[in-house]
Amino acid sequence: MTSRLFASRRLSLWTLGAALALPCLLQTAPAFAGGVEKLKSFLESTHTLRADFSQTVTTRSGRKPQVTTGQLLLSRPGKFRWDQQKPYPQLLVGDGEKIWLYDPELKQVTVKKFTQALSGTPAALLAGDNNVEKRFTLTDLGERDGLAWVEAVPKQTDGGFERIRLGFAGDTLRAMELTDSFGQTTSLTFPKLERNPSLPPATFRFTPPPGADVAGE
Incomplete structure (x- = not known):
C-alpha cells in the first residue's frame, strides 16, 4: 500500500514529481545554440535555484486537468x-x-533511498551532476511555440518517466513537459525565479513531525 501511495501521490518534478525536474535564467548562450546546449549550460551554471511553479497534470483519459502550485528549491548536486x-x-x-x-x-x-527514488526522473536531470548524458539520451527537437526544445529520455526505465522535454526562450528555460508510465502528461511553468540564491543547509533537511506515520527505509 505504501508503494502505491508513493506512486499515486508523488510529485512530478522534482514529480521531480520526478524526480525532477525549473523559468531559469542561464548564462548567455550563442544565438544558434540548440536545446541540448542550453540544457548543458543550465546544468553547468546553476548551483542553487528558487522558483515558484505552476503544474498541470493531464491524464490519458483526458479528464479535467489537475493544477498545483508551490515553490521549488535546488542545491546541486543532489x-x-x-x-x-x-x-x-x-x-x-x-x-x-x-x-x-x-x-x-x-x-x-x-x-x-535517494538513488533508488530518483533514477530516470526530472530530479535526477535537474538536481543531479553535470554528466547528464550518462543518465539520459538528449535530442534537439527544434522550435515549437517560439521555444527551442530538447528531449531527455532516461537510459534506465525504472524511474516512472518515459521522457522529459524542456523548452527554452533565448537563454531562459520557460517550460517542461513530462510524460510518465501512467500515461499522464505534466506541464510546468515557473512564473518567478531566483538563480543561485543563498540557501541555508536546513532547507534540505527533513525531520518527521511528531505523530506522523513513517513508512519506508
Whole structure:
C-alpha cells in the first residue's frame, strides 16, 4: 500500500514529481545554440535555484486537468525541496541520501533511498551532476511555440518517466513537459525565479513531525 501511495501521490518534478525536474535564467548562450546546449549550460551554471511553479497534470483519459502550485528549491548536486501548497499541501525533500515525502493531510511520511527514488526522473536531470548524458539520451527537437526544445529520455526505465522535454526562450528555460508510465502528461511553468540564491543547509533537511506515520527505509 505504501508503494502505491508513493506512486499515486508523488510529485512530478522534482514529480521531480520526478524526480525532477525549473523559468531559469542561464548564462548567455550563442544565438544558434540548440536545446541540448542550453540544457548543458543550465546544468553547468546553476548551483542553487528558487522558483515558484505552476503544474498541470493531464491524464490519458483526458479528464479535467489537475493544477498545483508551490515553490521549488535546488542545491546541486543532489539536494532539492518541492513544496506544493495548493490545492493541498505536500512536501518532497531530497537531502542527498534519502527522499522524504510528507503528506500533512494523511499525516504520513514515506522515505526512500535517494538513488533508488530518483533514477530516470526530472530530479535526477535537474538536481543531479553535470554528466547528464550518462543518465539520459538528449535530442534537439527544434522550435515549437517560439521555444527551442530538447528531449531527455532516461537510459534506465525504472524511474516512472518515459521522457522529459524542456523548452527554452533565448537563454531562459520557460517550460517542461513530462510524460510518465501512467500515461499522464505534466506541464510546468515557473512564473518567478531566483538563480543561485543563498540557501541555508536546513532547507534540505527533513525531520518527521511528531505523530506522523513513517513508512519506508
